[in-house]
Amino acid sequence: xxxxxxxxxxxxxxxxxxxxxxxxxxxxxxxxxxxxxxxxxxxxxxxxxxxxxxxxxxxxxxxxxxxxxxxxxxxxxxxxxxxxxxxxxxxxxxxxxxxxxxxxxxxxxxxxxxxxxxxxxxxxxxxxxxxxxxxxxxxxxxxxxxxxxxxxxxxxxxxxxxxxxxxxxxxxxxxxxxxxxxxxxxxxxxxxxxxxxxxxxxxxxxxxxxxxxxxxxxxxxxxxxxxxxxxxxxxxxxxxxxxxxxxxxxxxxxxxxxxxxxxxxxxxxxxxxxxxxxxxxxxxxxxxxxxxxxxxxxxxxxxxxxxxxxxxxxxxxxxxxxxxxxxxxxxxxxxxxxxxxxxxxxxxxxxxxxxxxxxxxxxxxxxxxxxxxxxxxxxxxxxxxxxxxxxxxxxxxxxxxxxxxxxxxxxxxxxxxxxxxxxxxxxxxxxxxxxxxxxxxxxxxxxxxxxxxxxxxxxxxxxxxxxxxxxxxxxxxxxxxxxxxxxxxxxxxxxxxxxxxxxxxxxxxxxxxxxxxxxxxxx
Amino acid sequence: xxxxxxxxxxxxxxxxxxxxxxxxxxxxxxxxxxxxxxxxxxxxxxxxxxxxxxxxxxxxxxxxxxxxxxxxxxxxxxxxxxxxxxxxxxxxxxxxxxxxxxxxxxxxxxxxxxxxxxxxxxxxxxxxxxxxxxxxxxxxxxxxxxxxxxxxxxxxxxxxxxxxxxxxxxxxxxxxxxxxxxxxxxxxxxxxxxxxxxxxxxxxxxxxxxxxxxxxxxxxxxxxxxxxxxx
Numbered sequence: 001x002x003x004x005x006x007x008x009x010x011x012x013x014x015x016x017x018x019x020x021x022x023x024x025x026x027x028x029x030x031x032x033x034x035x036x037x038x039x040x041x042x043x044x045x046x047x048x049x050x051x052x053x054x055x056x057x058x059x060x061x062x063x064x065x066x067x068x069x070x071x072x073x074x075x076x077x078x079x080x081x082x083x084x085x086x087x088x089x090x091x092x093x094x095x096x097x098x099x100x101x102x103x104x105x106x107x108x109x110x111x112x113x114x115x116x117x118x119x120x121x122x123x124x125x126x127x128x129x130x131x132x133x134x135x136x137x138x139x140x141x142x143x144x145x146x147x148x149x150x151x152x153x154x155x156x157x158x159x160x161x162x163x164x165x166x167x168x169x170x171x172x173x174x175x176x177x178x179x180x181x182x183x184x185x186x187x188x189x190x191x192x193x194x195x196x197x198x199x200x201x202x203x204x205x206x207x208x209x210x211x212x213x214x215x216x217x218x219x220x221x222x223x224x225x226x227x228x229x230x231x232x233x234x235x236x237x238x239x240x241x242x243x244x245x246x247x248x249x250x251x252x253x254x255x256x257x258x259x260x261x262x263x264x265x266x267x268x269x270x271x272x273x274x275x276x277x278x279x280x281x282x283x284x285x286x287x288x289x290x291x292x293x294x295x296x297x298x299x300x301x302x303x304x305x306x307x308x309x310x311x312x313x314x315x316x317x318x319x320x321x322x323x324x325x326x327x328x329x330x331x332x333x334x335x336x337x338x339x340x341x342x343x344x345x346x347x348x349x350x351x352x353x354x355x356x357x358x359x360x361x362x363x364x365x366x367x368x369x370x371x372x373x374x375x376x377x378x379x380x381x382x383x384x385x386x387x388x389x390x391x392x393x394x395x396x397x398x399x400x401x402x403x404x405x406x407x408x409x410x411x412x413x414x415x416x417x418x419x420x421x422x423x424x425x426x427x428x429x430x431x432x433x434x435x436x437x438x439x440x441x442x443x444x445x446x447x448x449x450x451x452x453x454x455x456x457x458x459x460x461x462x463x464x465x466x467x468x469x470x471x472x473x474x475x476x477x478x479x480x481x482x483x484x485x486x487x488x489x490x491x492x493x494x495x496x497x498x499x500x501x502x503x504x505x506x507x508x509x510x511x512x513x514x515x516x517x518x519x520x521x522x523x
Numbered sequence: 524x525x526x527x528x529x530x531x532x533x534x535x536x537x538x539x540x541x542x543x544x545x546x547x548x549x550x551x552x553x554x555x556x557x558x559x560x561x562x563x564x565x566x567x568x569x570x571x572x573x574x575x576x577x578x579x580x581x582x583x584x585x586x587x588x589x590x591x592x593x594x595x596x597x598x599x600x601x602x603x604x605x606x607x608x609x610x611x612x613x614x615x616x617x618x619x620x621x622x623x624x625x626x627x628x629x630x631x632x633x634x635x636x637x638x639x640x641x642x643x644x645x646x647x648x649x650x651x652x653x654x655x656x657x658x659x660x661x662x663x664x665x666x667x668x669x670x671x672x673x674x675x676x677x678x679x680x681x682x683x684x685x686x687x688x689x690x691x692x693x694x695x696x697x698x699x700x701x702x703x704x705x706x707x708x709x710x711x712x713x714x715x716x717x718x719x720x721x722x723x724x725x726x727x728x729x730x731x732x733x734x735x736x737x738x739x740x741x742x743x744x745x746x747x748x749x750x751x752x753x754x
Contacts, residue, residue: 305648415540415541423545431676504720
């Protein structure tokens, strides 16, 4: 026995440390349970196709004989796939090896014998917990048609439809919304049940002995009660005695109350959960986006920055702890969340890989205290992400830098610089700002030198920009991290260099196309 | 008539930054504090008090207003507009540069008579978005416009048009001949044309045209001398 236990423990440790095994287990977990996993949606679609084809075959078979291949597909192939899925879900639900290891460590710590019975009991409990869940029962019933020789079990194909709940997110949202009003629905259900029970008995007592009454059995009385309380009122079974009609009036009134209560419950459940649903939808949408700019705070400057970035198709997310400002951001068409930018939890809830998905975080509250706090929080969450922060009071510059901000945006300094340039060279100043204006046809653009361009163009002289009426202001050399104004024709180009071009945006576009075309022709 | 002094209305961080940035240009800089409020941290600048009573006699006595440039940088937007309109009513020919919090106030300031309005929110937002959208360009332009780099942008008036021998601006190899890049030309009607625009290509260079050129300080000096601008 001891040898067997030792073997079991060794095997558990082996599985727990096996990269291959853990990789496979993680893969199946992601595929079956992780909504963020990119391939899960394809798996879900595949399963839904199987479900619908199975039900379609069942419907076809009602009045026709299905082809043997269809039967084979429906009874065996689909059932086997569902069975495998069931086993996989059972497998990933809980880890047996972890239970064994935990028990082994516990025994070692307390210097006791390994309790195999406890392990079996624990594993059994975990697995049963999964097996008795509603979703697992539906999964199991959906496998039943495998035993198609038992004609009765064929009807279990219908249970496959319920499997859709597992794959369609909207159903899950719907049920989670209703679950939030569990108590109210329970109270309502109890009330309806009591009314149905009392009225069924009453109507049976009043009507059953009357030969003209269609209510002859307790089942018919029960049927009448349900039809009446639901306000459907088919009219196939009606009360004929005065006493029975009085009961009917009471049930009808109770029915109106039940219906009104149910409707209001649905409405209030959805109203209360609407923000949560929208929030989770926003987070889902955000998770797919790359090159995001997170704007912390949505005051005047942030609003203007967000607008300008959105106009040029930048992906932005606004975080603000003020509901009114968040609503304003949403109205302005941004992804906005009522999260506190100064809380690390907010960034966890966003479910973003900050290093790869976020280009920069902009602390744009018009309050240095808040910006310092936010910058510190962001830096504690991620060491590398670029943080740009607004500075309102020059005395706080060092505090912002110490908190981890990479760039300080001091509006007073900007105003001073603009004033400086204006008093120096007002006409030149206007000219250069006209070049940067969004409304101007003349643009100043940066064009990165790629491998493709470099294949056919080696030096500045070969660019031929003048033919396209484009001014080459200069080159920002990547290797030297320096700008070279008006470079001479023999200057070599390197991958990653930026060409700074000025010209009509159409001509710049043409010039850019020409550079690519030149490569293609050569190729 | 040369402008020799700058009068900055508003003893606050905006006023102080403006004062710091124009010291290279003006001999005398005075910061004015409204009703004695916010008189602290003015640095090395001379501080004077003023009120909005529309009595500018004291100001006239102490300063040559006609030879001054005025910055209206009060924190209170309404008072800033009131100050601008008062100054314009009293001194019709002076240059008034005013700060505005938003576009709405910028329009009001223009209506009040400001020569140039600096909208704070828009200016800041523009600089931030430029830094994100075109970081290289922003850095280069920032150094050309605002920093003490040897690369400068200038405006130069053509006074020797005959030297160009009836050439069109786009046909001249500016960088090869003068080491500078001419970006645009401003005609006598103050319309601005990009060097390669169709209109500029069909307009001969004439005296009075203003060239906007970028280049190193020495080259620009030589270029200005060449076209006859001795300013």
